[in-house]
Amino acid sequence: MQDLNARYVEAIDDDRLEEWPEFFRADGRYLVTTAENVSQGLPIGLMSANSRAMLRDRIKALRQANVYEAQRYRHILSTPRVTAENGELKARTSFLVARIMHTGETIVFATGCYRDRIVRDEDGVMFAEKTVILDSRQIDTLLAIPL
Amino acid sequence: MQDLNARYVEAIDDDRLEEWPEFFRADGRYLVTTAENVSQGLPIGLMSANSRAMLRDRIKALRQANVYEAQRYRHILSTPRVTAENGELKARTSFLVARIMHTGETIVFATGCYRDRIVRDEDGVMFAEKTVILDSRQIDTLLAIPL
Amino acid sequence: MQDLNARYVEAIDDDRLEEWPEFFRADGRYLVTTAENVSQGLPIGLMSANSRAMLRDRIKALRQANVYEAQRYRHILSTPRVTAENGELKARTSFLVARIMHTGETIVFATGCYRDRIVRDEDGVMFAEKTVILDSRQIDTLLAIPL
Numbered sequence: 371m372q373d374l375n376a377r378y379v380e381a382i383d384d385d386r387l388e389e390w391p392e393f394f395r396a397d398g399r400y401l402v403t404t405a406e407n408v409s410q411g412l413p414i415g416l417m418s419a420n421s422r423a424m425l426r427d428r429i430k431a432l433r434q435a436n437v438y439e440a441q442r443y444r445h446i447l448s449t450p451r452v453t454a455e456n457g458e459l460k461a462r463t464s465f466l467v468a469r470i471m472h473t474g475e476t477i478v479f480a481t482g483c484y485r486d487r488i489v490r491d492e493d494g495v496m497f498a499e500k501t502v503i504l505d506s507r508q509i510d511t512l513l514a515i516p517l
Numbered sequence: 518m519q520d521l522n523a524r525y526v527e528a529i530d531d532d533r534l535e536e537w538p539e540f541f542r543a544d545g546r547y548l549v550t551t552a553e554n555v556s557q558g559l560p561i562g563l564m565s566a567n568s569r570a571m572l573r574d575r576i577k578a579l580r581q582a583n584v585y586e587a588q589r590y591r592h593i594l595s596t597p598r599v600t601a602e603n604g605e606l607k608a609r610t611s612f613l614v615a616r617i618m619h620t621g622e623t624i625v626f627a628t629g630c631y632r633d634r635i636v637r638d639e640d641g642v643m644f645a646e647k648t649v650i651l652d653s654r655q656i657d658t659l660l661a662i663p664l
Numbered sequence: 665m666q667d668l669n670a671r672y673v674e675a676i677d678d679d680r681l682e683e684w685p686e687f688f689r690a691d692g693r694y695l696v697t698t699a700e701n702v703s704q705g706l707p708i709g710l711m712s713a714n715s716r717a718m719l720r721d722r723i724k725a726l727r728q729a730n731v732y733e734a735q736r737y738r739h740i741l742s743t744p745r746v747t748a749e750n751g752e753l754k755a756r757t758s759f760l761v762a763r764i765m766h767t768g769e770t771i772v773f774a775t776g777c778y779r780d781r782i783v784r785d786e787d788g789v790m791f792a793e794k795t796v797i798l799d800s801r802q803i804d805t806l807l808a809i810p811l
């Protein structure tokens with residue numbers, strides 16, 4: 371099941387964004403927030419979606435805006451922490467995203483942690499919930515792409 | 518057992534530094550050195566502690582000096598190399614630490630390798646010894662925080 | 665078997681380059697290319713070797729040119745994706761290479777993905793083929809060292 375995040379970030383890094391919503395259950399939740407918000411107990415994400423359909427809409431909008439293709443991204447996943455609970459898995463996985471510009475310059479674009487609820491149903495292993503907790507407060511540009 | 522390092526770096530990145538000494542056995546050793554020192558056969562670390570009690574004192578001093586909270590850290594762990602030997606595990610794990618400033622800027626703060634001796638006793642799985650080998654020679658600022 | 669890449673990058677990062685060819689089968693292939701080339705369907709790598717003997721020659725040349733020792737490298741491996749097929753394993757592993765200069769400055773030197781065919785024969789587990797797909801197009805300096 372820990373393979374799920376490896377396949378998830380591979381789809382993003384390979385620009386196969388249309389596959390991105392399919393890693394979520396039909397009623398799957400996707401939230402993006404910051405470590406600062408989490409430490410202050412603020413429950414609301416800065417970006418959230420409550421269904422696979424919303425995620426599909428987001429990718430369509432992203433393709434029309436055409437913002438994604440100007441550069442490449444590379445996700446590096448740290449060792450996950452996985453615990454089983456009530457028939458589902460909870461996983462915490464630190465990540466780093468590098469951004470590779472057309473010039474070849476490579477920077478650390480984002481770091482943070484995935485907190486996932488992972489389930490297995492008839493369609494396979496997928497996210498019931500994925501919360502992306504970003505270390506940086508400056509996440510304007512981060513919200514444009516799937517993380 | 519490879520979960521141990523994932524939990525260890527999570528405690529650091531979440532600023533739960535008081536938990537840091539508890540990942541070590543009561544007589545656990547913690548050393549910080551550089552790759553240059555290791556390659557020259559210099560056995561002495563630039564910072565070392567020989568007990569959990571020393572690590573606890575260090576965190577207290579760190580909290581009083583209040584140096585830690587100005588920024589965030591994110592550890593990314595590479596695939597570990599684990600070998601079993603005489604009832605304990607030896608693990609080598611490359612790591613990268615990103616530092617996230619208040620401005621949102623993120624840099625590669627440190628890289629290196631953990632060389633660990635990991636034991637299981639009545640209190641659980643913990644470090645009998647952790648040697649942090651830093652790639653950079655400039656480690657003044659690195660010594661201020663747990664690595 | 666996923667240990668193979670951990671041992672492989674450790675040999676590079678520890679400057680034990682003479683061990684590098686030994687991770688390949690005698691008729692093992694090593695290719696370096698770019699994500700741009702792969703997405704355009706260009707089959708030819710920018711650097712390729714078709715045998716362990718060629719890799720050994722390359723290390724000899726590298727040692728004579730003495731280019732490698734001016735700085736250190738640190739490979740960080742992401743979670744691999746492994747599939748079994750016809751008695752061999754196929755693995756995809758994202759990686760990040762940090763470069764640590766003598767000044768202590770550390771930068772993200774390269775990112776990309778390994779696509780490996782891994783086999784087990786009488787000599788152990790090794791690469792039948794390793795393709796290094798770099799995210800950046802600017803790979804002149806990248807070709808100098810094993811990746």
